[in-house]
Amino acid sequence: MRCNLLGMKFKAIVLDIDGTITHKDRRLNLRAAETLRTLNIPVVLATGNISCYAMAAAKLIGLNGYVIAENGGLVFTGYYKPPIVSNNIEECEKAFTFLSQHYKLTKLDPEYRKTEIALSRDFDMKEAKGLLKSQDFEVEIIDTKYAIHIKSNKINKGTGLRNIAKIMGLTPADFVAIGDSVNDAEMIQFAGFGIAVANGDAEAKKAADYVTKASFGDGAVEAIEYVRSKGCI
Amino acid sequence: MRCNLLGMKFKAIVLDIDGTITHKDRRLNLRAAETLRTLNIPVVLATGNISCYAMAAAKLIGLNGYVIAENGGLVFTGYYKPPIVSNNIEECEKAFTFLSQHYKLTKLDPEYRKTEIALSRDFDMKEAKGLLKSQDFEVEIIDTKYAIHIKSNKINKGTGLRNIAKIMGLTPADFVAIGDSVNDAEMIQFAGFGIAVANGDAEAKKAADYVTKASFGDGAVEAIEYVRSKGCI
Numbered sequence: 001m002r003c004n005l006l007g008m009k010f011k012a013i014v015l016d017i018d019g020t021i022t023h024k025d026r027r028l029n030l031r032a033a034e035t036l037r038t039l040n041i042p043v044v045l046a047t048g049n050i051s052c053y054a055m056a057a058a059k060l061i062g063l064n065g066y067v068i069a070e071n072g073g074l075v076f077t078g079y080y081k082p083p084i085v086s087n088n089i090e091e092c093e094k095a096f097t098f099l100s101q102h103y104k105l106t107k108l109d110p111e112y113r114k115t116e117i118a119l120s121r122d123f124d125m126k127e128a129k130g131l132l133k134s135q136d137f138e139v140e141i142i143d144t145k146y147a148i149h150i151k152s153n154k155i156n157k158g159t160g161l162r163n164i165a166k167i168m169g170l171t172p173a174d175f176v177a178i179g180d181s182v183n184d185a186e187m188i189q190f191a192g193f194g195i196a197v198a199n200g201d202a203e204a205k206k207a208a209d210y211v212t213k214a215s216f217g218d219g220a221v222e223a224i225e226y227v228r229s230k231g232c233i
Numbered sequence: 234m235r236c237n238l239l240g241m242k243f244k245a246i247v248l249d250i251d252g253t254i255t256h257k258d259r260r261l262n263l264r265a266a267e268t269l270r271t272l273n274i275p276v277v278l279a280t281g282n283i284s285c286y287a288m289a290a291a292k293l294i295g296l297n298g299y300v301i302a303e304n305g306g307l308v309f310t311g312y313y314k315p316p317i318v319s320n321n322i323e324e325c326e327k328a329f330t331f332l333s334q335h336y337k338l339t340k341l342d343p344e345y346r347k348t349e350i351a352l353s354r355d356f357d358m359k360e361a362k363g364l365l366k367s368q369d370f371e372v373e374i375i376d377t378k379y380a381i382h383i384k385s386n387k388i389n390k391g392t393g394l395r396n397i398a399k400i401m402g403l404t405p406a407d408f409v410a411i412g413d414s415v416n417d418a419e420m421i422q423f424a425g426f427g428i429a430v431a432n433g434d435a436e437a438k439k440a441a442d443y444v445t446k447a448s449f450g451d452g453a454v455e456a457i458e459y460v461r462s463k464g465c466i
Contacts, residue, residue, distance in 0.1 A: 027270075027295035030263045037260075052345060056289035062260035080341075108313075112285060112345075 010192055010233050011170055013224070014044040014068070014161055016179035017057055018146050020197055021220045026146070029217020033061050035224050041233060042066055044164055044175075046157045048144050048183050050112040055079065066168070071142075071151050071183050072160030073115025077167050084163050085115060088138070088152035092117045095137040095150050099128055108147050116151040123148075144181045145201075158186025176233065178223045179204055180216075193232065195223040243425055243466050244403055246457070247277040247301070247394055249412035250290055251379050253430055254453045259379070262450020266294050268457050274466060275299055277397055277408075279390045281377050281416050283345040288312065299401070304375075304384050304416050305393030306348025310400050317396050318348060321371070321385035325350045328370040328383050332361055341380050349384040356381075377414045378434075391419025409466065411456045412437055413449075426465065428456040 015021060021032040036043055044066040047054045051069035055076070058065050065079035075084040096117050099105060106120040107113075125148050129141050140153040157179070161172050177184070177191030180200040188194030189207040196208035197219030205211050210226065212219035227233050248254060254265040269276055277299040280287045284302035288309070291298050298312035308317040329350050332338060339353040340346075358381050362374050373386040390412075394405050410417070410424030413433040421427030422440040429441035430452025438444050443459065445452035460466050 022293070023295075025295070026292055028261075028266070028293040030266060033261070033263060050285070052283070052285040052342075053289045053292075056286045057293060059259055059286075060255070060261040060290060060293060062256075062258070109285075 009231070010041070010176045010227065011174040012042040012044060012165075012168065013039065013176045013178070013233070014046050014157075014164075014187060014191065015177065015220060016157075016181065016184050016187075017045055017047045017049065017054065018144070019180040019199060019216060020178055020184075021061075021217050023216055024199070028057075028061070029220070032217035032220045035221045037062050039224070039233065042168065044068060044161075046072075046160060046177075046179070046184070046187055048118070048147065048149055048157075048181075050109050051076065051083065051114075052112060066164060068157055068160035068164060068187075070113060070115045071149060072155045072157050072163075073151070075160050075163045075167075077164065084167075086152070086155045086159065086163075087115045088155060089113075089115050089117070091138050091152060092150045095132060095135070095139045095141070098135060098137070099131065099150075102131060103128065115155070116149055118147040118149050121145075121148050142182050144183050149183070156186045157184055158190040161187050161190055176223075176227050178220055180219075193227065195226075197223065242464070243274070243409045243460065244407040245275040245277060245398075245401065246272065246409045246411070246466070247279050247390075247397075247420060247424065248410065248453060249390075249414065249417050249420075250278055250280045250282065250287065251377070252413040252432060252449060253411055253417075254294075254450050256449055257432070261290075261294070262453070265450035265453045268454045270295050272457070272466065275401065277301060277394075279305075279393060279410075279412070279417070279420055281351070281380065281382055281390075281414075283342050284309065284316065284347075285345060299397060301390055301393035301397060301420075303346060303348045304382060305388045305390050305396075306384070308393050308396045308400075310397065317400075319385070319388045319392065319396075320348045321388060322346075322348050322350070324371050324385060325383045328365060328368070328372045328374075331368060331370070332364065332383075335364060336361065348388070349382055351380040351382050354378075354381050375415050377416050382416070389419045390417060391423040394420050394423055409456075409460050411453055413452075426460065428459075430456065 046068035103123040108118040172190040173192040199215040279301035336356040341351040405423040406425040432448035
């Protein structure tokens with residue numbers, strides 16, 4: 001593992017919430033919460049969900065309010081601190097209007113969501129992807145298993161990691177990243193060491209340096225214990 | 234205890250979040266979360282905090298989205314269900330404008346808060362209370378230790394409990410209530426059996442049928458185990 005070759009340690013951890021430190025049904029994995037509380041390096045939560053969900057999770061787990069929300073659209077370095085906003089929602093709205101001509105789409109948390117659009121998973125996304133290809137919106141449409149997101153194709157958790165690392169005086173290479181979904185792939189790839197949990201989808205696992213044997217929150221616990229056992233955190 | 238005298242059991246539990254199922258620093262008490270997961274009756278979270286914080290807590294603990302938020306101003310009976318809104322924020326805004334002539338007040342989560350105003354605890358609330366007495370705003374100002382709230386004097390977690398009980402086909406007497414703060418007093422009083430945790434303030438303890446020996450989340454665990462040991466849930 002890199003950190004041992006160079007004799008350095010990773011300086012922070014960034015991890016996804018739903019599917020990574022939860023159970024399949026999105027209940028917090030309490031062992032994962034307990035493990036995160038034992039870390040003495042900053043822990044960043046990175047989610048496709050809205051910022052107040054991520055901030056609540058950070059507060060309840062007992063973290064410092066380092067949050068990447070809305071798939072990188074919003075980056076916070078503490079509670080009640082103003083976020084860095086990467087806002088391309090106008091482009092997302094154009095794509096939403098276009099797709100609404102073909103499907104009955106239901107927005108999730110529209111009043112809370114600032115930089116992208118999340119939709120109920122009740123339409124044919126693969127077909128919708130094809131329809132979008134015929135247009136030139138600068139967006140991508142992804143399924144995180146919890147929602148379908150229309151997001152800027154320039155913003156993702158990886159760009160969010162770059163932004164928050166810079167503010168923290170670090171680089172993405174200083175981070176261990178743990179995730180499970182297609183929207184975690186760039187973050188896992190940009191990090192110094194990227195881990196996918198066993199339930200992760202192909203894109204997350206392909207980007208990862210290491211894939212856990214255990215799934216969901218138990219996988220995150222295994223991931224942190226693995227990096228710790230190598231003396232890398 | 235009532236439930237045994239009548240040979241009935243309580244049908245639901247309503248409890249506060251911060252200070253009641255958390256540690257002092259607002260980290261979720263993991264034993265409390267574990268204990269709540271063992272209950273086979275509905276669990277309602279009742280908080281002075283905003284609804285998306287309460288919903289995130291419900292999701293992460295693994296509850297059904299029964300939530301009383303903003304000190305009774307908002308009542309939800311499930312995720313993504315529209316709330317019952319008891320909205321008196323205009324009256325709160327009048328009181329805020331009046332108090333702003335005397336203090337530098339900082340609103341908390343103003344963009345998320347729909348029915349009341351929460352303020353940083355950085356001004357003399359006792360004095361402010363006195364100033365408000367000279368006015369005829371239909372509001373009260375309370376300190377929950379986490380924020381100072383300007384709220385309607387007609388709305389509280391007790392009225393929220395009445396509202397949610399009705400929708401659930403229950404009455405407040407069917408509930409066990411657990412809390413710690415002045416804003417939990419009415420809920421503790423209206424419930425069939427009211428419990429204050431040891432760290433609770435005088436108003437909460439005065440309203441309670443039972444006060445735990447343990448504080449914060451450990452107190453909530455003790456409270457639930459006590460009611461269970463009596464065969465009341």
